[in-house]
Amino acid sequence: MTAVIGRDILGDPVDRVDGPVKVTGAAPYPSDVTYPGLVHAALVQSTIGAGTISRIDTVAAGAARGVLTVLTYENVPALAEAPKVLLSPAPRFPLKDNRIVHYGQHVAIVVAETVEQAVAAARLVRVDYATTEALLDIDDPRAPVDRNPWGMENSRGDVTAALASAEVTYDETFTISAETNNPMGLFATVARWEDDRLVVHESTQWPMMARQVLATMFGLPEQNVRVLVPFIGGGFGAGLRLPPHAVLTALAARTVQRPVKLVLTRPQMFTSIGHRPATVQRVRLGATRDGQLVAIDHEGTSTGGIEEGGVEPTTMVTPEMYACPNVATHDRQVRLNIPNPGAMRAPGTVEGNFAVESALDELAYLLHCDPIQLRLRNYAEVSPVSGLPWSSKALRECYRVGAQRFGWQRRNPEVRSMRDGDWLVGYGMAGVTFHWYQAPCQARISIRRDGTAYARSAATDLGTGTYTVATQLTAELLGLDLGRVRFDLGDSDLPPAPQSGGSGLAMSLGAALHAAAGNLLRAFLGVIATDERSPLRGRGVDDVTMSTGRIHLVDDPSVGETYTDILTRHDLAELTADGAVDPTPEGADVEPVGAFAARFVEVRVDEEIGRLRVARMVTAVDGGRILNEKTARSQITGATVMGIGMSLLEQTEFDPGTGRIANATLGDYLVPVSADVPDLDVVFVGERDRFSPVGIKGLGEVGIVGVAAAIANAVHHATGRRIRSLPITVEDLL
Numbered sequence: 001m002t003a004v005i006g007r008d009i010l011g012d013p014v015d016r017v018d019g020p021v022k023v024t025g026a027a028p029y030p031s032d033v034t035y036p037g038l039v040h041a042a043l044v045q046s047t048i049g050a051g052t053i054s055r056i057d058t059v060a061a062g063a064a065r066g067v068l069t070v071l072t073y074e075n076v077p078a079l080a081e082a083p084k085v086l087l088s089p090a091p092r093f094p095l096k097d098n099r100i101v102h103y104g105q106h107v108a109i110v111v112a113e114t115v116e117q118a119v120a121a122a123r124l125v126r127v128d129y130a131t132t133e134a135l136l137d138i139d140d141p142r143a144p145v146d147r148n149p150w151g152m153e154n155s156r157g158d159v160t161a162a163l164a165s166a167e168v169t170y171d172e173t174f175t176i177s178a179e180t181n182n183p184m185g186l187f188a189t190v191a192r193w194e195d196d197r198l199v200v201h202e203s204t205q206w207p208m209m210a211r212q213v214l215a216t217m218f219g220l221p222e223q224n225v226r227v228l229v230p231f232i233g234g235g236f237g238a239g240l241r242l243p244p245h246a247v248l249t250a251l252a253a254r255t256v257q258r259p260v261k262l263v264l265t266r267p268q269m270f271t272s273i274g275h276r277p278a279t280v281q282r283v284r285l286g287a288t289r290d291g292q293l294v295a296i297d298h299e300g301t302s303t304g305g306i307e308e309g310g311v312e313p314t315t316m317v318t319p320e321m322y323a324c325p326n327v328a329t330h331d332r333q334v335r336l337n338i339p340n341p342g343a344m345r346a347p348g349t350v351e352g353n354f355a356v357e358s359a360l361d362e363l364a365y366l367l368h369c370d371p372i373q374l375r376l377r378n379y380a381e382v383s384p385v386s387g388l389p390w391s392s393k394a395l396r397e398c399y400r401v402g403a404q405r406f407g408w409q410r411r412n413p414e415v416r417s418m419r420d421g422d423w424l425v426g427y428g429m430a431g432v433t434f435h436w437y438q439a440p441c442q443a444r445i446s447i448r449r450d451g452t453a454y455a456r457s458a459a460t461d462l463g464t465g466t467y468t469v470a471t472q473l474t475a476e477l478l479g480l481d482l483g484r485v486r487f488d489l490g491d492s493d494l495p496p497a498p499q500s501g502g503s504g505l506a507m508s509l510g511a512a513l514h515a516a517a518g519n520l521l522r523a524f525l526g527v528i529a530t531d532e533r534s535p536l537r538g539r540g541v542d543d544v545t546m547s548t549g550r551i552h553l554v555d556d557p558s559v560g561e562t563y564t565d566i567l568t569r570h571d572l573a574e575l576t577a578d579g580a581v582d583p584t585p586e587g588a589d590v591e592p593v594g595a596f597a598a599r600f601v602e603v604r605v606d607e608e609i610g611r612l613r614v615a616r617m618v619t620a621v622d623g624g625r626i627l628n629e630k631t632a633r634s635q636i637t638g639a640t641v642m643g644i645g646m647s648l649l650e651q652t653e654f655d656p657g658t659g660r661i662a663n664a665t666l667g668d669y670l671v672p673v674s675a676d677v678p679d680l681d682v683v684f685v686g687e688r689d690r691f692s693p694v695g696i697k698g699l700g701e702v703g704i705v706g707v708a709a710a711i712a713n714a715v716h717h718a719t720g721r722r723i724r725s726l727p728i729t730v731e732d733l734l
């Protein structure tokens with residue numbers, strides 16, 4: 001058995017390096033940006049779900065005080081088609097013609113000297129529509145259906161035969177409501193043109209993508225577009241595509257030849273930046289009486305926009321989860337007249353986990369077996385897809401340590417058997433397998449003569465700690481104190497980085513910084529290669545290491561010299577090196593792997609009034625090496641809160657006639673508040689990952705996965721009610 005809790009994998013819980021600028025209000029979010037001469041935009045949005053604009057009258061709006069322009073499909077200049085980028089289809093430019101494909105589609109953008117003037121003038125735009133019936137229901141037989149839309153379907157063995165001959169079978173359907181990303185920061189765009197150069201401050205998780213889309217649509221060389229986002233007030237995946245309003249704002253700025261700012265309103269956020277689509281999943285299991293899985297068949301259906309679609313692979317992780325010989329997955333996407341869905345934390349995986357981990361709990365009851373034992377009985381020791389050993393996997397420790405901290409052995413497996421006064425008490429658990437994702441990334445590091453270092457990459461920090469962990473890692477790699485290292489991000493002019501998404505940035509950026517630090521060491525050795533005065537002359541990278549501001553021999557730390565000495569002697573202001581990684585796993589002898597986790601939940605249910613409380617939760621996570629215990633814990637607790645929202649509260653309600661979102665405010669769309677959230681215990685287990693050069697795995701999304709299944713399983717244990725739809729409502733419990 002490995003160590004109970006891997007203290008050796010825990011990085012220093014240092015405070016966020018960007019904390020002071022945030023708490024003093026000095027951190028510039030996109031909505032804070034201003035320029036001399038800046039003017040303001042407001043959007044006009046469709047009030048029908050499908051049809052065409054028959055007439056759009058902008059005369060009154062255009063004549064209103066302070067108005068500089070009103071752009072509609074009738075007068076907007078043509079733009080090139082947006083490129084397709086990873087994780088999302090090319091966005092449909094909303095003013096490309098008079099067609100309306102969803103409620104809330106932008107139909108005009110008004111620019112005026114002040115926000116108030118722009119908003120007032122937007123109300124004066126009169127739009128007549130020819131309305132057609134909007135397709136809004138995932139079960140609507142008229143809706144177009146794409147099968148295997150992402151090419152991710154997977155199959156091994158013979159699932160049909162295995163299900164037909166299994167001793168025990170299971171077949172149930174799970175549904176999850178649409179949900180909406182609600183970052184605190186309202187998405188904003190500030191666009192400014194200098195001749196044929198465009199500068200955009202954008203709430204994006206991916207400056208390089210935003211640059212590419214804008215350059216393509218406006219027909220500019222990419223280096224003529226600069227996207228800046230040093231801070232963003234959250235995103236949860238909404239910033240993984242460039243929303244149409246950003247393009248409109250850039251177009252408006254070009255039209256009026258002034259910098260233009262657009263800040264979405266909260267209701268506009270619900271229709272403009274994507275959402276988690278509704279899903280329906282069917283899970284079929286076959287097992288032996290003693291709990292060996294012989295078949296898993298998982299079919300997932302999600303909703304997509306009528307013209308663009310979306311990526312919500314609910315079945316993607318299923319083939320990797322358990323050592324089952326016969327597995328088949330099927331994906332379907334139903335195209336509807338809804339605002340195009342987008343990524344929302346652990347897209348696909350979080351829904352798939354709810355279905356499969358609920359199904360396993362049901363199977364455990366059918367077999368009279370402990371839910372943890374059932375999972376261990378089917379534990380995947382190696383990747384069931386590739387047959388290779390995982391680059392690291394401590395899911396077994398997650399179960400063991402989590403169960404211990406939670407007190408799982410106190411659970412009486414019989415439903416409705418545990419009480420506390422009027423409350424029914426339920427214990428539930430779920431296992432979590434997340435998937436590996438990494439993308440090409442570059443970083444640049446300089447060491448200056450004063451002994452400080454400056455690292456940078458065009459990454460983003462969603463608020464989760466990229467600034468902090470990149471600073472920590474750079475300091476560690478160079479052997480410098482944290483205070484001597486500065487890290488910059490959020491600028492597309494910096495070395496290209498991938499999105500902050502897919503739980504891949506820390507791994508990608510960590511590997512790029514590792515490569516840059518290695519190259520920087522080589523650069524220093526190059527400078528002193530023939531330097532008579534250097535004790536390190538002629539030494540190779542394997543002979544030396546970097547610590548306490550010096551390069552010194554590995555074998556004899558007394559032989560070495562400081563960065564400052566070398567730079568001073570050679571009259572250099574600084575030395576700079578780039579690092580690049582393209583972590584394609586082909587040919588690897590291990591299966592690179594994402595994080596694992598186990599969740600344990602205690603719920604309390606008052607059946608008289610249908611009241612459900614999450615009383616306690618323990619999460620054990622294998623995230624490989626943890627760069628910063630504090631920010632990592634925050635990642636997990638924050639995502640867990642989101643998981644509680646998904647389980648109990650969050651539900652985007654589309655009006656059945658028009659597709660209007662009926663609860664598009666934070667008063668009506670419920671997210672968890674502190675009173676909904678119990679004490680959350682998080683423990684990290686495991687070891688350094690073997691695939692990542694810095695030993696880490698992504699933690700951005702795993703924290704939301706498994707919450708819903710663990711809660712639903714606990715509700716079943718408490719009440720005997722099996723709830724297969726989210727969110728779990730009062731009505732479900734009465």
Ligand code: MOS
Pocket residue numbers: 205235236237238240343344345346347500501502503701
């Ligand atoms: Mo995420 S949904 O990968 O930002």
